[in-house]
Amino acid sequence: MRDPLAEPSDLIRSVSRALRVLEAVGRAPKGLTVKQIARRCELTVATTYHLVRTLAYEGYVSRREDGTYVVGLEIADRFRELVVAFRGPAAVGDVLRRAAVDTGYSHLIGRFVGERIAVTALAEGARSPRLDDVVPGFDDAAHATALGKALLATLGVDQRLRFLKDHGMRAYTTATLITPEAFETDVAAGDRRGLQLEVGQFRGGVATAALVVTADRDLERRMAVACVLPAAEMMASARIVRTRLQSVARALAEVYAADLG
Missing domain, CATH: 3.30.450.40 (GAF domain)
Known part of the structure; x- marks a missing residue:
């Protein structure tokens, strides 16, 4: 669990949110929809959609035919x-x-x-x-x-x-x-x-x-x-x-x- 007292003053919120999305997807091997990700990360659906699209473009998550997202192949490289x-x-x-x-x-x-x-x-x-x-x-x-x-x-x-x-x-x-x-x-x-x-x-x-x-x-x-x-x-x-x-x-x-x- 992150320590809120240790949060840096120059924290980039969009990066932090993207990492939270990636963590949520990684903990769900069966995949998550955008709405499910939004609920788990306490984000709006619109914000989550943009973050997921970016992560998918970079290869860190992958969209399946049923509309759910799972971790992408870039994770294996890292x-x-x-x-x-x-x-x-x-x-x-x-x-x-x-x-x-x-x-x-x-x-x-x-x-x-x-x-x-x-x-x-x-x-x-x-x-x-x-x-x-x-x-x-x-x-x-x-x-x-x-x-x-x-x-x-x-x-x-x-x-x-x-x-x-x-x-x-x-x-x-x-x-x-x-x-x-x-x-x-x-x-x-x-x-x-x-x-x-x-x-x-x-x-x-x-x-x-x-x-x-x-x-x-x-x-x-x-x-x-x-x-x-x-x-x-x-x-x-x-x-x-x-x-x-x-x-x-x-x-x-x-x-x-x-x-x-």
Whole structure:
């Protein structure tokens, strides 16, 4: 939700309204009519019509034969650009793909973007359960994944509690930690073992393990790497997973250090 107190004095209303229209259409995969968009965005039909026509001309929304609008192909292009920007140096992808091939497990990188946690790169492994909702982009399940725990562990206690309060602690499974107290205990245990992990907290039968790649003073330069594996394999080989992840983290740290020059 936008903070009205943070609204810039030079806000361009037409741009703001166009983005609200785009967000409304994006949240409705079945499409919306101009009147439906107007109601959801609290705009007049005439204003909405002009905004939708402009967005359609630019390719950001598309009109279907039944008169409804859905997101356009330009959104896909912007998403690909976002993924490239998130990932960083091309060698990052090489490191992740090599790790996925060597272990058979999917590997992913996450970092802070603004005040949120985002998955910024991903390489899928043949032995890992497929998680269709784990893709590059913002992660709303940080409290239920090892990747999120590893990054949140770099914050102070007060910062961490504020993050959990702001983003909530949705129960993805019956094993999901849904109280700050339980989360703090879990993160502390992860710090002691040198590996943040979760088993069945995000998806039943699936486990993730993660550790920090860089713990820079700058929040947005902090990164973590994680792997995804069947829960049964995590219980049997946590130490091996930690050793392999440490190797991947060192390789990634070298890549990012070389990129910063």
